[in-house]
Amino acid sequence: MFTREELAGKTVKALKKMCVKKLGIPGMTKKNKGIIIQAILDKDGPAPVKTIKEEVKVVEEVVKVVEEVVKPISELNFFAKSQLTKPNARTGNKFTTTIYMACGATDGNFTVVGKTITESLESFGDILNADLKSTPLVNGDSVSRDYVLKEGDTVEFLKPAGSKG
Numbered sequence: 137m138f139t140r141e142e143l144a145g146k147t148v149k150a151l152k153k154m155c156v157k158k159l160g161i162p163g164m165t166k167k168n169k170g171i172i173i174q175a176i177l178d179k180d181g182p183a184p185v186k187t188i189k190e191e192v193k194v195v196e197e198v199v200k201v202v203e204e205v206v207k208p209i210s211e212l213n214f215f216a217k218s219q220l221t222k223p224n225a226r227t228g229n230k231f232t233t234t235i236y237m238a239c240g241a242t243d244g245n246f247t248v249v250g251k252t253i254t255e256s257l258e259s260f261g262d263i264l265n266a267d268l269k270s271t272p273l274v275n276g277d278s279v280s281r282d283y284v285l286k287e288g289d290t291v292e293f294l295k296p297a298g299s300k301g
Contacts, residue, residue: 137180143173151176248291254281256291266293 143151151172155161159179164172244263248256253272261268270293272279285291 138176140173140177143176144169148172248285249287251285252281253279253283253285253291256285257281257293261293264293267295270295 146154148169151169152164155164155172155176159176161175161179164175167175246256246260246263248259251259253274257266257268257270257272260266261270272281272283273292273294274283274285274289276290276292
């Protein structure tokens with residue numbers, strides 16, 4: 137069984153050879169590529185139709201594979217400080233969760249709860265004019281770049297000595 141795309145990728149010579157040697161389709165030696173392709177598709181006939189039982193079996197096998205790969209979440213903990221910012225918005229869009237972040241003279245509240253320092257810096261570093269070499273301080277204490285930000289945290293990025301901006 138061939139698809140039109142598979143056949144279109146073959147040369148006319150290869151298609152003619154296929155007609156004569158493999159499929160037994162006569163009279164194709166002087167035909168153009170489009171006619172030869174259609175003759176091969178007609179000879180193949182329509183794709184076989186699977187029964188519902190066969191389709192269900194395929195779906196069940198896929199579900200088994202997915203269940204083996206994807207494990208269910210058994211526990212989820214998170215911290216958030218949300219503020220009603222859009223009371224007239226649709227449900228789910230009315231609240232915004234933010235953390236105060238600063239670098240030099242630039243500061244602001246950003247949606248970074250649950251993100252690491254590195255992720256936050258990658259997302260908002262340009263806005264804060266914070267260098268990737270900046271030292272992160274959370275609530276006044278130096279932290280590693282894999283520290284996960286929590287509700288109530290305040291983040292400050294200290295620029296290396298001698299950096300401008």
